[in-house]
Amino acid sequence: xxxPARGERRAAPDRGFGRQAATEPGQQNQACIDCHRIDAxxxxxxxxxxxxxxxxxxxxxxxxxxxxxxxxxxxPALCGTCHQQQRAEMLRPSxxxxxxxxxxxxxxxxxxxxxxxxxxxGGNVNETCYTCHAELRGPFLWEHAPAREDCMHCHRPHGxxxxxxxxxxxxxxxxxxxxxxxHPSTALSGTGLAGPxxxxxxxxxxxxxxxxxxxxxxGSNHPSGASTTR
Amino acid sequence: xxxxxxxxxxxxxxxAMVISLLLAGSLVQASNDAPEACRQVDLGLAYxxxxxxxxxxxxxxxxxxxxxxxxxxxxxxxxxxxxxxxxRLRARDVGLATPAVEASLLRQGRYRVWGEFDRLVTGRDAxxxxxxxxxxxxxxxxxxxxxxxxxxxxxQLLPSLGDLxxxxxxxRRGIGAALWFADSWKFEAxxxxxxxxxxxxxxxxxxxxxxxxxxIMLPEPLDQRTRLFDASLxxxxxxxxxxxxxxxxDFDNAHSGLVWQNPFAAIAGWAPSAGFPNGRGQLSLPPxxxxxxxxxxxxxxxxxxxxxxxxxxxxxxxxxxxFLPYTVDPVLAASVVxxxxxxxxxxxxxxxxxxxxxASRPQGPWSWGFDYRFDERDNRSPRDSYVGIGGxxxxxxxxxxxxxxxxxxxxxxxxxRLGLNAxxxxxxxxxxxxxxxxxxxxxxxxxxSDSEETRLNLGLRSRIGERFHAGLRWVGxxxxxxxxxxxxxxxxxxxxxxVDTVPGAFENLPGLRQYHLADRERSQWALVAGxxxxxxxxxxxxxxxxxxDYRRSEFGLTDSLQRNVQLDASFQSQSGWSAHGFxxxxxxxxxxxxxxxxxxxxxxxxxxxxxxxxxxAHRDRxxxxxxxxxxxxxxxxxxxxxxxxxxxxxxxxxVSVGPALSAAPLPENEARIGTLDLASDFHLxxxxxxxxxxxxxxxxxxxxxxxxVGPNTLANVILLGQDSPDYRVHAxxxxxxHRF
Numbered sequence: 001x002x003x004p005a006r007g008e009r010r011a012a013p014d015r016g017f018g019r020q021a022a023t024e025p026g027q028q029n030q031a032c033i034d035c036h037r038i039d040a041x042x043x044x045x046x047x048x049x050x051x052x053x054x055x056x057x058x059x060x061x062x063x064x065x066x067x068x069x070x071x072x073x074x075x076p077a078l079c080g081t082c083h084q085q086q087r088a089e090m091l092r093p094s095x096x097x098x099x100x101x102x103x104x105x106x107x108x109x110x111x112x113x114x115x116x117x118x119x120x121x122g123g124n125v126n127e128t129c130y131t132c133h134a135e136l137r138g139p140f141l142w143e144h145a146p147a148r149e150d151c152m153h154c155h156r157p158h159g160x161x162x163x164x165x166x167x168x169x170x171x172x173x174x175x176x177x178x179x180x181x182x183h184p185s186t187a188l189s190g191t192g193l194a195g196p197x198x199x200x201x202x203x204x205x206x207x208x209x210x211x212x213x214x215x216x217x218x219g220s221n222h223p224s225g226a227s228t229t230r
Numbered sequence: 231x232x233x234x235x236x237x238x239x240x241x242x243x244x245x246a247m248v249i250s251l252l253l254a255g256s257l258v259q260a261s262n263d264a265p266e267a268c269r270q271v272d273l274g275l276a277y278x279x280x281x282x283x284x285x286x287x288x289x290x291x292x293x294x295x296x297x298x299x300x301x302x303x304x305x306x307x308x309x310x311x312x313x314x315x316x317x318r319l320r321a322r323d324v325g326l327a328t329p330a331v332e333a334s335l336l337r338q339g340r341y342r343v344w345g346e347f348d349r350l351v352t353g354r355d356a357x358x359x360x361x362x363x364x365x366x367x368x369x370x371x372x373x374x375x376x377x378x379x380x381x382x383x384x385x386q387l388l389p390s391l392g393d394l395x396x397x398x399x400x401x402r403r404g405i406g407a408a409l410w411f412a413d414s415w416k417f418e419a420x421x422x423x424x425x426x427x428x429x430x431x432x433x434x435x436x437x438x439x440x441x442x443x444x445x446i447m448l449p450e451p452l453d454q455r456t457r458l459f460d461a462s463l464x465x466x467x468x469x470x471x472x473x474x475x476x477x478x479x480d481f482d483n484a485h486s487g488l489v490w491q492n493p494f495a496a497i498a499g500w501a502p503s504a505g506f507p508n509g510r511g512q513l514s515l516p517p518x519x520x521x522x523x524x525x526x527x528x529x530x531x532x533x534x535x536x537x538x539x540x541x542x543x544x545x546x547x548x549x550x551x552x553f554l555p556y557t558v559d560p561v562l563a564a565s566v567v568x569x570x571x572x573x574x575x576x577x578x579x580x581x582x583x584x585x586x587x588x589a590s591r592p593q594g595p596w597s598w599g600f601d602y603r604f605d606e607r608d609n610r611s612p613r614d615s616y617v618g619i620g621g622x623x624x625x626x627x628x629x630x631x632x633x634x635x636x637x638x639x640x641x642x643x644x645x646x647r648l649g650l651n652a653x654x655x656x657x658x659x660x661x662x663x664x665x666x667x668x669x670x671x672x673x674x675x676x677x678x679s680d681s682e683e684t685r686l687n688l689g690l691r692s693r694i695g696e697r698f699h700a701g702l703r704w705v706g707x708x709x710x711x712x713x714x715x716x717x718x719x720x721x722x723x724x725x726x727x728x729v730d731t732v733p734g735a736f737e738n739l740p741g742l743r744q745y746h747l748a749d750r751e752r753s754q755w756a757l758v759a760g761x762x763x764x765x766x767x768x769x770x771x772x773x774x775x776x777x778x779d780y781r782r783s784e785f786g787l788t789d790s791l792q793r794n795v796q797l798d799a800s801f802q803s804q805s806g807w808s809a810h811g812f813x814x815x816x817x818x819x820x821x822x823x824x825x826x827x828x829x830x831x832x833x834x835x836x837x838x839x840x841x842x843x844x845x846x847a848h849r850d851r852x853x854x855x856x857x858x859x860x861x862x863x864x865x866x867x868x869x870x871x872x873x874x875x876x877x878x879x880x881x882x883x884x885v886s887v888g889p890a891l892s893a894a895p896l897p898e899n900e901a902r903i904g905t906l907d908l909a910s911d912f913h914l915x916x917x918x919x920x921x922x923x924x925x926x927x928x929x930x931x932x933x934x935x936x937x938x939v940g941p942n943t944l945a946n947v948i949l950l951g952q953d954s955p956d957y958r959v960h961a962x963x964x965x966x967x968h969r970f
Contacts, residue, residue: 026535026591038416038466038473042529045537046589046599051651051663053691066268066302073322084772084796088814091854091877093901093931102328102350115525115541115585117603117647123523123543123583124605132424134456134481135516139549139577139611145641145676145719146746148607153746161818161850161879161901168820169883169899172846176787176822177744180737181829181837183440187844189885190894193934199381199945203445206939207949208433213443215433215513221549222514223570224556224618226636226723229435230513 017057025055032056040112047113059111072104079105086158094166095159107132108157125150129157140219142226146177147218171209268304268318273297274921274965298965299324313338327351327399342408350400357431357449357950358941360390361490364449365429369490377495377506380945384493387942394449396950398428419461426454431950434490436504436511438620444494446948450515453484473527477545480520487554488513492622493948503561504623511622512558517551523581536590542583549577556626557619565625568635571614577640580608595656601649601667609640609674615725631727639675639723646670651687660692671711677718678747681711700759709750716740733834739825740837741784749782770798789821806862813855820848826891841890850881869911878902901931917970923963930956 015023015031029050033041044050056062059069059078068074076098080087090099097103105111108128109119122128129151130137136147146153154173155165162169168176171188179185183204192202203212211217214228222230276296299321306316315337322330330348335341361369376386406420432450437443462475489512496505503509523545530538552574557563584604591597617628617635627634651665664687671681685707693699720737721729729735743749758772778790796814801807823845827836836842858873879901887893909923931954940951 037471037529038464042471042473042527043539043587045591046539046587046601050589051599051653053661066304084770084798084812084814085774085794085816088794088796088816088852088854091875091903092852093879093903097350097352102348115543115583123581127581130479130521131458132456134479134519134521135454135483137479137481137519137521137547137549138517139519139547139575139579139609139640140517141553141575141577141611141616141638143609143639143641145639145673146744148609148641149643149673149746161852161881168848169881172822172848172883175824175846177738177742177746179739179742179785179824181827181833185739185824185826187824187826187885187887187891187893189887190896191892193894193896194939194943198943201939201944203443203944203947206935206944207447207947208431209935212433212445212447212944212947212949213435215435220514221517221551221553221575222512223553223616224620224622225514226616226618226638229433229621 017055017062019055019058025053029056032060032062043110043113048119049111050113072106073101075104075106076101079111089156089159092159092161094161094163096157096165098158125152136218138219138221140221141223142216142220142228144217144219144228170211171204174210268302269970270302270967271970272300272921272965272967274299274963276961276963278959278961297325298963303970313340339410341410344404344406346402346404348402350402352398352400355396355431355952357394357396357447357952358391359394359447359449359950360387360392360493360941360948361446361448362392364392364394365451367451367485367488369448369488371491371493371506375493375506377493379495379497381942381948382945383495384942384948387493387948391941391951394429394950396429396431396449396952398426398430398452400424400426414466416464416466417462418464420459422458424456424458426452426456428452431952432488432513433947434488434511434513436492436494436509436621436623437500438624439499442497442499442623443621444492444497444946446490446493447950448488448490448513449950450488450513451485454516455482455484456480457482469531471527471529473525475525475527477523477525478520479522481516482518483516485515486517486551487515489558500623501559501562501625503559504621508559508561509622510558512554514554517549519547519549519551519577521545521547535592537588539585539587539589541585543581544583545581547577547579547581550574556617557622559622562619562622562625566619567626568617568628571616572612575611577611578609579642580606580610582606582608595654596652597655598652599650601647601651603645603647605646606644607642608644609642611638611640613638613640629727630725631731633724633728633731635725635728637723637725639719641676642674644672659694660690663687663689663691675719675722676747677716677744678711678714681709681747683707683709697762698760701757703754703756705752705754707750707752709748709752711747711749714743714747716742734837739785739827741825743780743783743786745780745783745787748780748786751779751781753777766802766804768798768800770796772796783823785823785825787820787822789819791817791819793817806866807860809857809859811855811857814853816850816852818848818850818852822846822848839890841888844885844887844891844893847884847886848881849884850879852877852879854878867913869913871907871909871911873907874905876902876904897932897934899931899933901933902929904928911967917968919967921963921965921967923961923965925961925963926959927961928958 015027017028033044061067069078076090108121110121111119113119114121115123116128120128122131154167156167157165160166166173186204188202188205192205194201194206216225216228220228220230224230276298278294302320304318306314315335317335319333328349328351332346334344360371362372363369372390374386376384378384381387402422402424404420404422408416408418410416429449430452431447433445434448435443435445457480459478460475462473465472489510492504492506492509492511494506496502523543525543527541532538553570555563556566586602589599615635615637617626619626620634647667647669649665649667653661653663655661667685669683673679685705687705689701689703691701716738717736755775761769774794776792780788794814794816798812800810826842826844827833854877856875860871862869881899883896885893906926909921912920914920933954936952936954939949941948
């Protein structure tokens with residue numbers, strides 16, 4: 001492109017970028033995809049963000065020396081402008097360190113589309129989680145079937161009010177799937193709290209409740225560990 | 231014991247500061263044509279006061295002074311049209327326990343190489359234990375230990391307690407390189423190693439039934455390494471893009487098991503050798519394993535605006551660590567007449583993934599898409615009969631009718647999804663979206679072998695003028711499936727001879743429906759709106775409502791309702807003021823039903839007795855509030871900023887019981903966190919500024935499971951005495967920022 005002479009009027013750009021630009025959104029994005037076909041562009045068309053009508057310029061600053069969207073520490077704030085529910089969950093007492101700047105949304109999500117549902121970087125929820133939590137991958141001799149199927153059956157990855165990012169409070173969460181004779185089906189309530197005279201209190205309710213004994217909730221590889229206590 | 235703390239600035243920190251400053255100074259000469267934003271150094275001193283276990287949960291810091299260095303340096307920028315090399319160095323929190331450093335070298339369209347390191351510290355929980363050898367894989371009791379059947383008789387328990395800190399440190403190192411060649415080809419390879427070390431708690435149980443367990447909570451040593459390697463070759467043609475990739479992940483655990491000395495005396499139901507002093511227990515720790523995956527992907531622009539994507543991935547998860555023995559107790563091991571059927575599991579899960587997507591965005595008002603997804607995890611691990619020894623406390627019972635004779639269930643999973651979606655644009659300001667998705671799941675060794683779910687969604691979005699936009703979305707789904715066989719895993723994992731001894735031949739109540747497999751009707755609403763009354767103001771609101779109805783579940787989770795409301799506002803004046811705020815409230819309600827029953831002669835009677843029903847109503851509420859204001863004063867020479875954030879979570883569980891049972895109320899649980907951040911930047915010159923920051927954090931929590939529950943609270947479990955955090959901490963930061 002010819003540089004305009006001093007005083008000469010600069011020609012209008014072929015395409016404008018941003019919400020106020022006259023250029024049609026698809027054409028705006030196509031200008032970026034033309035160079036980023038193999039990474040950002042590979043799964044863009046038809047992805048959740050593309051379907052929602054996002055522009056590349058909604059997140060990226062192409063002319064800045066440092067694009068804030070490419071700094072992981074900025075991602076929770078940037079993504080949180082639209083994903084307000086997830087932003088609120090990050091503030092909960094038990095959460096991945098997103099709000100603390102030690103982890104980015106892109107550690108689990110491919111914002112431009114990918115193989116996994118919910119824009120996950122892995123092929124599915126568990127594959128994504130195993131990237132950092134490979135100790136839970138197994139396969140184990142004694143599998144805990146829901147854990148093998150989907151970590152989110154029990155965990156809320158953006159944050160929870162319960163320890164270990166669990167969806168609900170234990171032991172009650174466990175009792176939604178385990179109602180066997182004796183202690184698994186016991187009605188645990190304030191009668192199980194500790195009294196003034198020690199020792200007292202229910203071992204199924206206090207401390208780590210079910211995990212006071214069943215330590216291997218994700219599965220056990222011990223030949224005597226069928227009850228996930230080994 | 232393995233603790234991680236950073237108190238006063240160490241010689242290492244000071245050295246890092248000096249080196250960084252020297253490096254930064256030398257770069258001034260070398261990079262005087264780069265944009266300012268990527269050439270800055272912050273050097274600071276932080277002082278933290280107060281009990282700050284949770285405050286330092288991801289930084290590893292405790293009380294005292296710390297030196298902090300942040301810097302960002304570069305030469306050129308990524309869009310250098312002349313094709314000159316561009317390098318970048320970014321460092322954060324150098325001097326703290328959690329530094330992060332990344333460096334890259336890029337030549338646009340030719341190559342890129344990079345490296346990174348960061349450290350994360352998590353946990354930081356205080357506890358107490360009488361065990362010795364903490365940090366190792368064998369834990370013993372102090373001399374003079376007095377065993378007893380319960381903690382009541384353990385006179386040496388409290389005097390023997392020693393402090394420990396449960397904390398994990400993860401170091402991550404990574405390198406990578408990308409090479410572009412022959413115009414349209416790219417090769418990329420990256421390797422990463424995560425090493426996790428530290429301590430966490432895990433239960434060490436002795437005992438062989440639900441009636442005779444004795445537990446001491448153990449500090450589990452962590453020394454785990456995960457190595458990841460990814461390589462890919464890509465072709466980016468104008469219409470066709472291809473990508474082939476290899477992913478390897480290898481997990482290595484330095485500890486295969488954890489042995490501890492039993493602090494309890496032998497009790498009824500245990501073999502005599504299981505009690506103190508000779509009784510030992512052994513746990514298995516996460517086994518070494520690996521995962522490898524090959525992937526192929528293709529994307530084709532069939533015509534402009536219409537694209538076809540096909541992705542295939544095939545992989546294998548493998549685990550073949552040698553089994554630990556049935557028991558670590560040599561006396562009990564001598565009773566073994568049915569040896570292990572194999573030395574290791576030889577576990578294998580084959581994974582297959584197919585994703586096909588066709589999407590079209592033609593010029594007209596309609597657009598549409600089609601998705602198909604096949605996700606299979608085929609568990610090929612061998613199935614055998616194992617005769618376990620319950621909690622290192624009994625002789626092996628290898629009879630055919632033994633409940634200890636168990637057959638493992640290598641569960642498999644296959645999911646197929648088929649989706650269609652369409653959108654219609656009304657001019658340039660509104661659109662209507664709709665979609666339907668069908669999901670089918672097949673499982674093995676499950677109470678429900680087939681599940682099916684149909685999901686519909688409908689959304690409307692609109693912009694009114696330049697100032698207002700709003701959207702409303704509804705999602706409804708219905709899940710059902712094959713006949714629910716609640717006792718199928720029980721039957722499949724025990725011998726028929728044992729099943730014959732169990733009245734009713736079930737383990738869980740027949741009326742139970744596990745929530746992830748149960749019939750479910752879900753309805754979701756989401757509303758979002760934004761309003762910009764002027765160029766300075768932006769207002770936003772969103773609300774969500776999700777209702778799950780487990781309509782056929784007599785027992786288990788029966789109903790849930792989750793609601794949330796979020797409000798946002800921001801203001802930016804031309805005179806240097808800016809402000810922002812948000813407020814939100816979430817409500818979560820879960821209802822579950824159950825029936826308490828015991829074993830023995832009354833088992834079936836009680837399992838059918840509605841007077842033994844109980845239910846739990848969970849009600850959680852989370853409030854969050856944030857306000858911030860910033861102002862530049864004195865002709866922009868001073869910037870002031872203040873931020874306040876509050877979050878409060880309240881949780882209650884109300885247990886109601888039938889006439890045959892008794893119950894008492896449970897106290898509410900609460901977690902409340904409040905932070906105040908004050909910062910002022912004094913711009914000493916165009917390139918140099920001084921920042922003074924103050925942060926206060928107040929955290930209070932109350933949890934009946936841990937509050938005041940010490941090592942000797944429970945009769946049969948020696949806990950670590952981890953209490954709910956409750957602290958107030960102040961942090962002061964003074965830093966000098968220089969831009970080159």
